Structures are given as C-alpha cells and as structure tokens.
Amino acid sequence: MIKNNVNIKLGGEAGQGVESSGMGFAKAIARAGLYIFGVQDYMSRIRGGHNWYQVRVAERQLYSHEPQIQLLIAFDERTVEEHLPEVVEGGGIIYEEGFKVDEEAIKAQGVIPMPMPLLRIAEEVGGNKLMMNTAAVAAAAGVMEFDLTYIEQVIRDNFGRRKGSEIAERNIRVANAAFEEARKRYAPLFEWKLEPIPNAPKRMVINGNQALGLGALAAGCKFVASYPMTPASSLFEFMCAQARRFGIVVRQSEDEISGLLHCIGAAHAGVRAFACTSGGGFSLMVESLSLAGSTETPVVVVLAQRPGPATGLPTRTGQEDLLFALHAGHGEFPRAVLAPGTIEQCFYEMARAFNLAEKYQMPVILFTDNFLANSLRAIEPKVLDFAKVAAEIDRGKLLLPHQHEKIEAAVKDGYYRYEFTEDGISLRIPPGHPKAVYSVAGEEHLPEGFIDWEERADNRNRMVQKRMKKLEVAAQNDMRLPEFYGPEDAEVTLVCWGSSYGPVREAVDLLNQNGFRANMLHFVDIHPLDWERVADILEGCRSWVTVEGNYSGQLGQWIRMNTGLKPHGVISKYDGRPFNPVYILEHLQEVLARV
C-alpha cells in the first residue's frame, strides 16, 4: 500500500465540470489534512474540446505537479486515449462502463481498467445524469478508500445553499452508491490510498490569483479598472466580488488603454489602484505606462502571462513577456518589475507592489502567468499575515488633500510637485488643497508641474536624472536579491523567475535525493536591482543554467545585459504547458552535456 502520495487526473470536455469536480476533490482532500497541488489545463472554448484537472496529494507541502499519474478519472472516451500513456503501472482508470474503451490497450500497459455504472447510478439514485461527476469523484474516493464524509461536506458547501439541500442530498446518495460499488470492485486491486491526518490544522485551498487579490485588499487597494483577459480575469472578478464588502471602486473599462488610464486618474487623486491584464492588453497599456512614468504616478499593473505572439495560446501558460515589460513604453522612465513564484509570494508581493509604487512614485509591474494564477495549494491561514502587511504599508511622501494641518506645515513657499530632491522623490499632494494647486504634464515639465515651454536643456537633464535616480535608491534600499534554495556548494544552480519556482524547487529536491548537488536561485525582484551584488552571487556559482518558459532565455539575457555574465545553458519551454520537475531533470542532462 502506498499511503497519501498520489496524482489524480480528471479529464473531459469543456462544460462537463472537469475543473469544478477537480477543485472540489482537491478541497475535500485538503480538509482531510493532506497537502495538495492542483493544476488545470483547458482550451479556449465553452463546450467540447478536451480539458483536464490534476491533483497531486502528499503529507508534505507541494510546489508542483508531476507528469505521471496513478488514477485517471475519464468523463469521456477521449480522456482514456489521451492520458493512458501518463498512467503508471498498477494505476487505474475510472470511466463510465458504457464508453467504448480499448481495455486490452489499458491492460497491456499494466493499468487497471475500472469501468463503473456511473450513468446508471446518477440516473437511478440521483434522478439526473448530470450527477455522473459526483459519481466519478466518489468512485475515485472508493478505490482509494478515502473517507467519503469529506466529499459529502464539499457537496453540501457547493449545493446546499443554492437550490435547497435537496440537490445536495441527492448528490450525496449518488456519491455513497458509487463509492461503495467502486470500493467493492476495485479497492482491493489498487495500491494507492488516502488516509486523513488526525488533528491536522485547517488549511486554505487557494490559487495564485486569489492570493494576489488578498494581497491587494490587505494593502488597501481601493480602485481597480480592467478589461477581462485570460488569465487575469479571475483576479479582476475576485476584486469585483469583494468590492461592496471592502468599499472598492471596480470598473470594467472599454479597453485596456482606458483601464490603466482610469488607474492613473485614481492614483493621481491619492488612491491605491491597479489594473490586471495579459500580454495583449498590456501591449495596449504601454503608452499609458510611459505617462505614469513621466507624471510619477504610482500605479500597479498585474501582467498575467500567456503565450503569444498575438492571441497565441489564450488558455495556456508561458513566461514570454519579461523583456517586453522591462522595456515597455517610449522614452526612459523608472519602473519596478516583480515576479512572485508561489502563492505566499503572490500575497506579499502584491501588497509590496503598492508600497514600492507609492514610495517611489512610479509604475510597478507584477508578473504572474496562467500556471501560477490557477495552481491550487493548501496553506496555513496564518501564513497570509494581514497584520504584517498592514504594518508594512508605506505610502511614501504622500499628504492627502484633507490632511490640512500636515499640508499647512509642509508647504511654505508654494508647492512644487516635481521638486528636485536628493533621492529624486518629491512631496506628493493630490489635487484638492488650496495650498497645493498645480498642473502636471506628460510633456517635460518644470518642478512646479507646468510644461517647460522653453524646453530648456538643463531642466530636461535634471528631470531625467531626478526620475532615474529613484531606481538607484530603490535598488539600494528596497529591492531584494534573488534567493537560493537547496545546498550551498552545488554543482549546478538552476536560475529562474516567477512561477518556475515550484517545479524548479521540486527538481532540486529530486536531484539532491539522487546524489547530485544542485540548488535554485530564484528572482522575485527583476528590476531595479543592485547588479554588482547579483554578479557576485552568480560568480560564486560553479555553473548556472536558467529555467524559463520562453524560447530565448529572457532572464539570461537580462542578467547578461546587466552583469556581462552569460548562463551556461538554458532549459526553455514554450509549448504553453507549465514546467514539471521531471522535464527539468531530463533537459538538465542535455544542457550539462553541452557545457
């Protein structure tokens, strides 16, 4: 028997409830005190096609999915065909017994076919064939001998409130029937079992976009304007759902240009604001980003990546926009670029993005991608520390128009919005106070804010230097160097950014377990950085290879541009699918062979 260590995949057509069943199953397993990692794969269509959801289960914290699975739950025939190669020897496939499935092919691979009367149970016990999903998930619980009460709870949570508990109770009857039947038939044949951990703490089951949303709320974000775009939409929707409760203004703008401009307007009024989008929408925001740079307006943009160019693979993942975001916008202006890699980092970095934006009065771009946005983990609630975020709120040199006394004390001989200062940061008083009446401009301006109609060279030089100085100060005072995971004295260092964190971390664990000393160097802060110190770190690595979800090794290029140091290789992936630890191991061998 293999206890609490399994990968389960559910597959079917869009509209069959693959994702909701998978997430429900993941939640039930997490409530039993186990750790989960959920990842979804779906196509850009509302019905048909092929979608899947995968849940990995263990007794320790998980950071990635694995390429091989032990139990496959097929909502359609195509799922069996498509995913049979991923099922390990001794694994099983649960499917409706009426499906036309090549059982011999399954058996030939050493996998157990587990046909089940799912349709009959759904119709006879539940009175509705739609309950086949419930039957299938319960059957999976049956073969793994997992305590069904956790699944019953999730069913009640999902259906209990909506149309009366009648639907919930019928689903529960279906679940019980399917569970018993599957256990009787297949549990004795199937090695992998799930056992609840007694007295385990309650954990949150949360994905990356939800963590970003919590981070934004914790940081006091009061304004969101965006245009829906996968994979940023779920973050936008989360903020919309919380708007009333937390007194936030959310606006669905006519396009992404307007979304960021709305945020610039709100931020200019003294409110914490963000826009979220994917690469295509970010392309539209580029002009406005430059305006935020020129007018020193603190805005946050969440750039949730998916593969391009153009519409690319709209429901898949990639890390292709790093160099784009770093250089987006005409002219030179300061910005910060952050790339959280875990759920926890999503929460804290989102909050920190607002602090950096306001402290340095510049736009901040925060990366996520389809993989991180949707990957699901179980974490302890206390890990997301709202009090800590609240204590760290830093609005920089900001005085709001209603803070009369402070403004009276601060403004003596007129207010200069872009006053030259040592650190390049000027006092920010949003419009509304009689002592601080001023006009700002995207055109090159004077310290008081007016356009410099003479276009004087000395004023231009000083303004450019003032703005760019902020990068230097931020790099010294606030930006964080990349961090290692794994043993110090490593043969090879896997260098990565953003969402690759999880798969690379697990790859490092596997390598060390197999006697190969490897570690990871993960960048959350991409720009600005103290590059001399980054160079020192990299020079201390015996060999280093970047692991990136793009074709051209963009982080490697960025490092080389700033330090002159060249990676010894790159493990890249641009097929729209996320990294997994086994993929990294396989490709590391190839890369090292070439070093």
Added chain:
Amino acid sequence: MAVAQVSMKNLQSPVEPTWCPGCGDYGILNAVKRALVQLNLRPHEVFFVSGIGCGSKLPDYIRANGFNSLHGRPVPIAQGFKLAHHDMVVIVVDGDGDNYGIGGNHWLHAMRRNINITHIVQNNMVYGLTKGQYAPTSMKGFVSSTSPEGTIEWPINPIAIALAAGATFVARGFAGDPKHLADLIAKGIQHKGYALIDVFQPCVIFNRVNTYDWFRERIYKLEEDKSYDPHDKQMAWEKAHEWGDRIPIGIFYINEDLPTLEEQIPALAEKPLYQQEIPPKLEDLEALKLLFV
C-alpha cells in the same frame, strides 16, 4: 468664515499662452474662466484634464489643478480621478483629434456611463499643432497636407453621436462668443452627469474655410427659438443634423433624470474614496480566509 468671491484675476496663471494671435482658444479660455467665476469655483476645487493639441495646453493657462495627458486619453483619466475624488469639479478640455479621432472609443463609453464630468471639445475641424492635416470633423472636400485633393471622408457629427450614445447634456458653443459659451460651460458644470460642449474654434492658420466669418454667417442660438425644447430627444436629433446655411449652437439636449455613475457605486456613498481609511479592518480580512477553508 466668509469666502471671497472668485475673480478672473484669481484664475490667472503665471504661464503665458503660446497660441497664435487670433486663435479661437483665447475665447475658450476666457469662457472657461468666466464660467468658474460665475459659479464661484475656487482653483483647488477644479481639476482640468487635457489631451494633446493646441487647446489641450489650457490647464497651464489657468490657475487650477490640471493634468496634461496624452493625445486622445484625457477622458479615462478624468473618470478614474472623479471616482476617487467625486467632490472635485472635473473638466476635460481636448480637441477634435483627441476626442473624435484617437480617443473616440473612450468618449462613447464615458457618455453611456453618465459620469459627472464636463467635457469641452475644441473643434477647429483641422489638425493645428501638427500643422494642418485634416481632422475627423473636417468637411468633405477639405484640402490639407494629407488630403491635397480634398478629403473624401464625411465628417463626424459629434452632436448626433452624443445623443445616440446617451449623453445627458449635449451642447455646442462658439469661441467667437465667449459670453454665450461661458454660460453653456457653467450649465454643463452644474449638470448632474456627463456634459458635452462641442466648441467651434476657428484656427486662423490652418483652417481658411471655417473662419470666424464663416461661422458668424451661419450660426444661430437654439434658445432664441421659443418652440425648441431641449428635453425632447427627437427635436434634438433633428437639430443635430442641421448643417449648411444655418447651424445651431446652444443646448441641444438635456436630461436631468438619470443617476450619475458615482451615485450608483456603494463605495462612494459616504465620502470620497481618497479620504477612506486603509487598510480595511483586520477582522474583515481574516473573515475572508473562511471562504477558502
């Protein structure tokens, strides 16, 4: 405490306009100032957002808060600002290229939202600052550097589009009549909701067709026609299409019965967004975690 009456002098900016002598923008600036005096609005109570173009330089030429933004982009900035600080009088000043060309989509959506901003479009029917290309409002056949044989496009009809898009205050003024224009602007500011004031603004250098005289020969004031009711959208629709020997100015349409965008947002019920405490209460945040357990 008695607040002194705002005067034209209070609104004087230290910056001298760079407009050409005779430019229609002088008349518009004058009218804007008169409107603020008329409504006794003090400089810190008003926020101008402009685009790019000759007329969009206006925020620098008046003592008030201003934001000179990007070509075609002031309308979304004004909306974001208004929602964050809804006590402020927010006025967009941009041009026909800004609003009827590059920013057209932003304009359409601002109108249907009925956000409480006043929008003055300086419509000179030509691109002035870029030195004389044809504009979305140039008349068919207008000869310019980018239409040397005369433009083969028909012009935008701002009044008709505004009516169709659901604007609740639609007016047209003339830079050559600042007193009348000031009155329109003041009414636009007082209007609760989105207010468009399209302004005929002669460009004395690049538009030798639509001159002061050309306009004076044609325009007449809607309010002088006693039978005209600006609450009647059908009448407004007809007048919107009147063009040629006689061109109406004044208030085409007004609808005071619709709620503004801000009034419908729960977060703004008590006080402006920028005055609200952050972060939220810790217990409210902690309660949110239960959604995920």
